[in-house]
Amino acid sequence: MTAPASLTASGPRALGNSCQPDRTCRLHRSFGWARIANALNQKDFIIGMNSAFTGGNGRRTRRFENWLGKIVMENAIYIGLSRQSALRRELYLVANNIANTSTNAFKREIALYSPYETDTKMDEKLDFVIDHGTIVIHQPGTLQPTQNTFDVAIEGPGFFVVDNGRQPLYTRNGNFKLDPDNQLITGNGELVMDDGDNPIFIPQDGRKIEISPDGTISAGPEVLGILKVVEFEDLARMQKRGGSLFDTTEAPKPAEQSKLMQGHLETSNVSAISELTRLIDIQRSYEGVKNMLDKEAERLRTSVRKLGSPQAA
Template sequence: MDNALYVGLSRQMTLRRELDIVANNIANANTTGFKVEDLMVRTEQAKPAKTLDGSAPVKFVLDTGVARDFSQGAMTKTGGDFDLAIEGKGFFRVQTAGGDRYTRDGRFTTNPEGQLVTQAGHPVLDDGGGPLTIDPRLGPVNVGKDGIVTQGAIRVGKIAVVRADDLSTMAKDGDNLYRNTANTTPQPAPDAIVHQGMLEASNVQPVIEITKLIEIQRAYEGVARMMDNTSELSRTAVERLGKAN
């Protein structure tokens, strides 16, 4: 009977983790460029439990990580000169104290030095690996669909838009950024289109996530009832054995 309790506990642990992920999805439903996440689980066979028939395998449920859906989010028009959205596969490349990071969040602005930066102040890099500097004296900023930044007839630079061949290597790193965990360097994304004056919305579908919350709650309650019934059965068996002796 202890086996049933341990199996139930393993399932409750994964449900608790899944609850945290779904709640985080809902909390970020309005976060620019956020990508919806799902928990990945697997079963692991443990030492067989003794039964009247011999033995039977015991399988526990284990958390194996988080899957991220990088599908395109809806485009929303803002009209901001420094609001940029990527259509297609790709990431903006930014510079942080910990090295290069990548994001789909195009809510950019300029710092006191005129550099194009993220909301957290990280410089946005050009295709040469350096920061982009905007000079307000040169007039309005125009960003082409290929990422080329111009002010009047002057080319300021080209915003780096890169892609990862294996998206599973892109790990969350805070501030809506991703860190490349592979040994390979992300390559330019020539098919990606940059839209100025627009932002990519989160691809979270709130109705689906709320439905998941309900399913998780019901599953958790079902496992809890099973564990309670198993404990009661074990207690009753011990009492009967005690009376028989």
């Protein structure tokens, strides 16, 4: 007994190079499970495979059930798993966005997916989910006044340059302060760099500190340094390094479209309401995939019970 054309082990959508009765056939990634289920309706093929697994005595064996289960369920499981895995990662991103709603200059992250189409020869499409990674939304947050001397916001596409002791990093979070050595640092302790890539020292002698729109820090007539602000052509190449810090392989260029505002901070660009709405959508989608897999499991049990019984012969 030979298999119908839709189940032969040849061609780009074949089950595999070895699809003998004594082996479990593994489906090609793009082979639709609905197409397999349709082929299983061809009774002569099932009878022949049942006979091969049972030795012709008509008694259903675990080997036959395992073979049939692998054929029918494998792609349904993979499709559901691909979607559930994507939803799980998206849930993590949404939760992280919500947790950083109050983090200064935090940038919202979203997941990027695309379908991997499965040819089922049917109107209904069952597609794998391809995870392409994470996108950072660099839309600026709003600028909120704080009246604090060392709070600085950037109006424009620029980034401050800071140093964590290993490499330069970039941030739009201008919530600065002084360390015990009177060096200007970020809230996490990274040194804030001047236009010569050196730390900035602020003397505590009672003089008023002013920061001009071009980044010049002065105490009365004395210039203490100039905040280094840079811009980038391709923000898509920037990688998050925790909180509101970024790294990139692109060489920075001097800021020409940015100006600074002392006594202001940029807020997070996360909308808590939008993220909570997305959280509900993720939960509903996850439940939908679970229901699909539950129904497929029940259909499998019914198929094995009917097609593997002596009456099928």
